[in-house]
Amino acid sequence: MALLEYESLSIALPGMARPVLDGISLSVFAGEVVALVGESGSGKSVTARAALGLFPAGAGIDGRVRVDGTDLVGADAASLRAVRTTKASMIFQDPRAGINPVRRIGDFLTESLRLGRGWSKDRANARAVELLTAVGLPDPARHLNQYPHELSGGMLQRVMIAAALTAEPRLLLCDEPTTALDVSTQAEIMAILGKLQREHGLGLLLITHDIELAAAACDRIYVMYAGRIVETATTAELFAAPRHPYTAGLLGSSPPLSAPDGPVARLTPIPGAPMGLLDSAPGCSFASRCRFARPGHCDQSPPPLERQGPALVACHRAHELTATPGAVAVAAAGSLSPSKEDS
Amino acid sequence: MTTDPTPAARPLLQVSGLRKTYRTGAAEVVAVDDLSFSVRAGGALGIVGESGSGKTTTARMLIGLERPDAGRILVQGEPLAATVRGKEARLARAKAVQIVFQDPYLSLDARISIGATIDGVLRLHGLHDRAARTARARELLAQVGLGDREAAALPRRLSGGQRQRAAIARALAVEPAVLVLDEAVSALDVSVQAQVLNLLSDIRRDTGIGLVFVSHDLAVVRYVCDEALVLYRGRTMEHRPVADLLTAPGHPYTRLLLASVPRPGWDPDSISRRRRELDPLKRHGPG
């Protein structure tokens, strides 16, 4: 059984032109690192929060979200609390937003142990030192007496990871955990997350806008666009042969570090901007930005997520495009007339 | 921008011995120390660094929002005045260096439409004929890929990428010799970032403007610039052609930065080990 399982989860907010989430199906097994990649407005953060039973206020919810067998849609407060305190923990983008600036790190870390489990102060402190050591902080005993402002962003994010571990969860949700950090700090945080995941056999869901980071850290990748999953495959498959034009476009949007000699080949960006919540499309949401979109074909109904070789792809033309392996990637890397940009 | 062909050899921007310190209580923090570089017409220099490296302080000194403690900034051979008095001096300074900021949501005046913003810049810089102004504004916006619909819109009606394009057009309206881009693409969506990067390389090709591209992202610097300068705690670690820098990084810090870029098969464990080895250089600063 999957540790985390979404079963066609849809979330709609009143006043929006399209659902925030539209039939999300996703699973994370124990011991597995899975990435959910998307740009702004894709719904990736809403998806992650749903795994803790945090749904937007006033939203219409349909479908299932199961954590270790417990369905969180319509769950009562007690079972939600049980999931949040023993099964799943979340790490957010901005560590400073999640910590009370006038309380010491030690109090922050031991609070749930002392109040939730009734541990003594000494026992909770000992555990906090253990956790801070596990996340690689150099001087845990001293950090317990420090205030959040005395730590750098990277150190504070490690404190947040330690805090997430106090619940001894089996599932770790990381929502852009390194986006606010420097690149070398990002590597450190990813190293710690990877180590903890392996040691405890955790299921880890990494939510990120950075497809390169997802590829570097994860076994499987889900790509989201405008509230839907458009492609999912193992990392190796996804990179070798992206089957959805959006995935290919994302890969073609990042400038390469390699090929260092001579001028860098011109990037081939996806034209236009990601679809906001006030826009909707009757067919494929990506059609208006897609160079493969065929009028009368792609704009009729939303494409279902279907198997194409080793991947699941939601594209009306996936069948034709994947007939020749790598066609999407090759075509996407071809030149795009600048006049089409931001149309 | 510059109509007469400028000799490529003549440096547009020359910075030498730049230093800036901040005083916090008794302690003196050196933000930038002995920074020297030059940018030729049509050239692009990347200033690479993480938080606390002094790259933003450098940008602010270039546009005159911070005053250097020591050192000189020459634009087209003229020293950049430390203080400006009077309209003429202000306009001359504006013509020397312009900037595009990181956050497209806070860098435009929420009350004023994109077109009116550009119009205001043109009027300030002596284009008094209304029809000529309108035509020039349209031309500038077209250059960054924005049309009449976007010109009439308030910033909040536009996407992040469109706002950043507008901010670029606003800077170009002054016809500066040098354009500073302070993390100008890092707040954008990946797909939109690529559009703006292409726009910047077009502008570089078409205008002969000198770019100073401040960024933490080596790949992006590689794409836009031909030279790069790596800053670490205010000091220059390395300053070389960007292709050399990436193929044969000389300084351990550059190597660390390069290794930190996530890619399939990377080894974050070794990165954090190497970072700790560098740490004696760096007491943990604010993150």
Added chain:
Amino acid sequence: MSAQIAGVVRGPLTRLRALGGGWLQRLCLLLLVLFVLVSLFAPWLAPQDPTFGGLGAGLAGPSADHWLGTDQGGHDTFSALIEGTRTSLAGPLAVVLFSTVTGIAVGLFTAWRGGWIDTVVGRMLDIVFAFPALLLAILAVAIFGKGMTAPVLAMAIAYMPYTARLVRGLAVQEKARPYIAAYRVQGHSAMFVAVRRLLPNIGPTVLAQSTVNFGYALLDLAALSFLGFGVQPPTPDWGAMINQGQAAVLQGEPLSAIVPAVAVVLVVVAFNVVGESLGDRLAGRDS
């Protein structure tokens, strides 16, 4: 004093608003418009001359001749209420206009300059803060004699720090935003950027505060007239009317005191509701 009243009034008002939703704001706005119209057209609206009293007709109950009865001197309460709207609104208007203009000037200047000027002016404002507005007004009357000019001026000075401090806080925050830096870098003068570009962006919030201040100024001035220091009879004024109605209350005919008191409460509450909902809505827009 105003601050204390603000504390007392704010709690219940918040609860009231939660109940009322949109209609309460609309009702209060309507009420204010009504009072302003009445004050503009008072001489034509008042059925009788409120300064002309029939001695024999003192303390009459409501009748066809005197809709709201008469006071001790036989003045028509309804006419006095209408004519009194003018003086009762003109005083606070002067206070708010003067305190807003000077407060904006002081707040904007200190925020823009910063440094020691900011500190010194801040301390001076603290000293003014220490004096209740009403006390300053009474002091002014003691020195310059009775009437409206001296207390209005004194109260304007006492209210100024509220606006100045708000403007300073908002302006410091706004000044740090990159769009303001962009205006400076384009070559605009500091004066232009501060007054023409920064101020309009914080203006609505300042206006909301001034609206709330209006209510408190009205309350303070009414209190002053009630104490006999402000508007002098026979000029009709709500505060003075309540003062003269005291004796009537003791005689069991409280109507001539209750009517102006109700008017004061209505206007103060209406200004509060409108001002705060204005502030709330602006805060909502910003986020």
